[in-house]
Amino acid sequence: MTIDRSAVTRRSVLAGLFATAAAPTLANAPSRSPVPPARPAGVPALTDLATRAARPAQPTGSLVDLLERSGLSGETAVIALDAETGAVIEEHRADLRLPPASTAKALTTMYALHTLGAEHRFVTRVELSGGTIRNGTLTGDLILRGGGDPTLQTEGLARLADAVIQQGLRRVEGRFLVDETALPAIAAIDPDQPVSAGYNPALSGLNLNFNRVYFGWEVQGREARLSMDARSDREVPPVSVIDIRAAQRDLPVYTHDIRGGREHWTVAASALGRTGSRWLPVRQPGVYAADVFRALLAARGCHLPQARHSTAPQGTVLAEVRSAPLTSVLREMLRFSTNITAECVGLSSSMRQGVRPRNLHLSAESMNAWLADRYGAAGLALVDHSGLEEGSRLAPRAMATYLLAAGREGILPTLLREHPMRSEDGQVLQSPPVAVHAKTGTLNFVSALAGYAQPRGGRAMVFSIISADMAARRRIRDDDSERPTGTRAWTGRARALQQDLIERWAGLHG
Template identity: 45%
Template sequence: MQVKFTRRFILAGLGAWAAGATHADPLATSLRPRLRQTGARQVSQPESMLSQAGTSGDVAWSVADVKTGLRLEAVNGGLALPPASVAKTLTALYALESLGSEHRFKTRIYAAGAVRNGILTGDLILAGGGDPTLDTDALAALAAQLKAAGLHEVRGDFLVYDGALPFVRSIDAGQPDHVGYSPAVSGIALNYNRVHFEWKRAASGWAISMDARTERYRPEVQMARMRVVDRKTPVYTYANNGGADSWTVASQALGNGGARWLPVRRPADYAGDVFRTLARSNGIVLKPAKVTGRLPGGAVAIAERASPRLVAIVQGMLKHSNNLTAEMVGMSASAARRGGPPTSLRASAAQMSRWAARRFDMKQVSLVDHSGLGDASRVTADDLVTALIEARRQGALRPLLKAIPIRDANGRVLRNAPIKVDAKTGTLNFVSGLGGFMTAADGTELAFAIFAADRSARARISRAEREVPPGARAWNGRARAFQQKLIARWGTVYGS
């Protein structure tokens, strides 16, 4: 264990010792120091807190004063651990600096050929521009633009361009095939590259559907297929069969009905499939989609959809921790810096790591993706705090982070808590992180990072168990409770 003590920390500790401090849990009913009849302050010291963390594996944290940059406390602060989704804080800063907060991703329809009397003699191209927010409603609006422009017939091919970003079959290949948080990535995405699977008990077996639903539309898809098989396990199987995502589901796992979003492994085919349906509803019949990685020369844009501003996309990413959004904005940032798409997701993550090392003087940052889903990524608590302080001084990041509720020892949210926390959580099985900012009752603003990981326990999980492995939920719960105790301690020691 590495414990660093600053002068401020030592003075605070001596003051607590002189008052007769005891190592009691500070997060009982109040986040401020409470005086007993003896006048004792109840402030746990970091070394005792570490021994009482209740989690196996490694725990590390670091905290600093934002205004002065003074490092107040660090325990294992130089230990590189998986950041999980806390990595998205770096992705947000990387994307905003590389693309600009006002950047909007463009999805366009191109015509490769002349349009005369509403007839396109050449090809029609649906071209992705790296927009992670594209959904069925947006595709419907693009189809309506074509109708409004007078297009009613396409005699050439229907192409879907996905070459703005490299194709990745799954963000983390170690995840089970059916988990929606690890879909494929490419230059075009639809509905976060998820397809909606629904089943209902019927007179004979089950009625099933696979669609690209939103609140307004529910187009069925052909490129993702589901077959119910009489078995108990595995619940799902996946195969790339004849250009389609072919799924099977165990009949004994279905019950009377339900639904879930499944990942899409062929994003361009998915977008093309859905757009064909929407175009047909506008009187435009298209041939089956063909995927292309290149835009034909001379093609003219005849319809366009712009995404929300990047700053809004990033804020949504940090709030909802969407992995696909992180990968698409991260790779788009790399593309902007290098003047073309990165060669791979891992290469883009390495580029972002080098940027973070230069930009924030991070010593041990090594990322394998932009979302934190890959457990081979490494960041130290000290390094992240350094980046957070610099970002805060520039007025960036904290306004985009989600408010984290303060809880008491029983896990209940404390209303009107004197400590305010805005941070990014990170959770993998046997990995937990929290990084961001807190403001104590006296107005002191701190930047902090907390990482915990039992890498041995995680390594023992089979691929089939990755969704809900035994013991992971309890471990992560203890890690989150410990984060709350640390925040309470900092509010007492450094914000009094």
């Protein structure tokens, strides 16, 4: 077999660059708690982007040769279709079902849009029940009611607290009720993830800060001062229902359990070498949110009794905060690949469909059936809405069938992030020969990319690429599972292959 040495050199550069960028993309929420910066208004059409670049080069060699030269272990399945006719441009094992990783979020997007509506907003409310406010005292109950909002931040709870203070409330004689039953309570998206993975929190109808708590440690000499809080840009409310202590050990780095209604973390003292911080997942979201709300009100001079968690009767609305419209929520979900957003909008959609899912598997079954019925995407076997759990399976042909049909409705390509194409020295091309809007997907030893591509002067395409080394996944040691040996280099090679494939198809179809 003849090998193009210039192609190998270029691929090595790109693989190294992609490997460097691979670590933080395991379907995590933003590293800071505030809502991410607003996306610039308007999304340029793929055809507009493509007109600014040179035509793609004609490919040399076969698809099988390209796959072999990638040096990627495991299995790779791919397909590219003409976006207008649906004709196959090229395929390889396109019916092989593999884990889609976060490309599953592209499927959840249209399920949510059609079920909930583009203008749907999640609402979190404070209500009064059985009494009135007199001289600063509420004689009845105060209710904090979640509406399944996956994007609620400490800043939003602070706005609720300010509104309550403006109503004159300073004390509650009745109960402080917390209702998080808008969605089922789920202890973790994927129980097999590392215990400290911030991208794998619990879910409920009342969520806060992507259901993560801020853990900070300040090293002073041989001691480290540990703290937990629910910080925003403006406030740093303390958290009293989650604690952490250092333990004299090396491994495991973190442990977690729930006792007496509280969450207890330990961290290996040897891991606290220098002052630092990170976000840890929350396993009791309603308890966490209620605790932070009490702290915010206490700082404003209003004192609440301890929270009681139950289904509360509808009361008189005292204040509310609303999420951004669903289209904005989904755009941010696709940009940052936030698992909690995908799961909450998926669960909310299934419940709107009349399903009462006890877990994510049942909700995903409802979505699989809906997608097959509306878009003809047969054989989907997703077990959640985010793609985090490796048990999900789909074939590239099914994904491409979905993208083809959904793309004709117009909105999905505008929600997907513009996917960067890179030069031979690894720089992002400002005017690439092919413009791509796509969703990435990354798990340890799994890499996927699915979306739309518009070659310069050519016809638009839809494509789906999935690579997975399931044997390597099974070899991951428990104590190494947050950053397994070899996964970064493997992911870099997978991403370099993805660009090679897109450029190849652009040349074939240009």
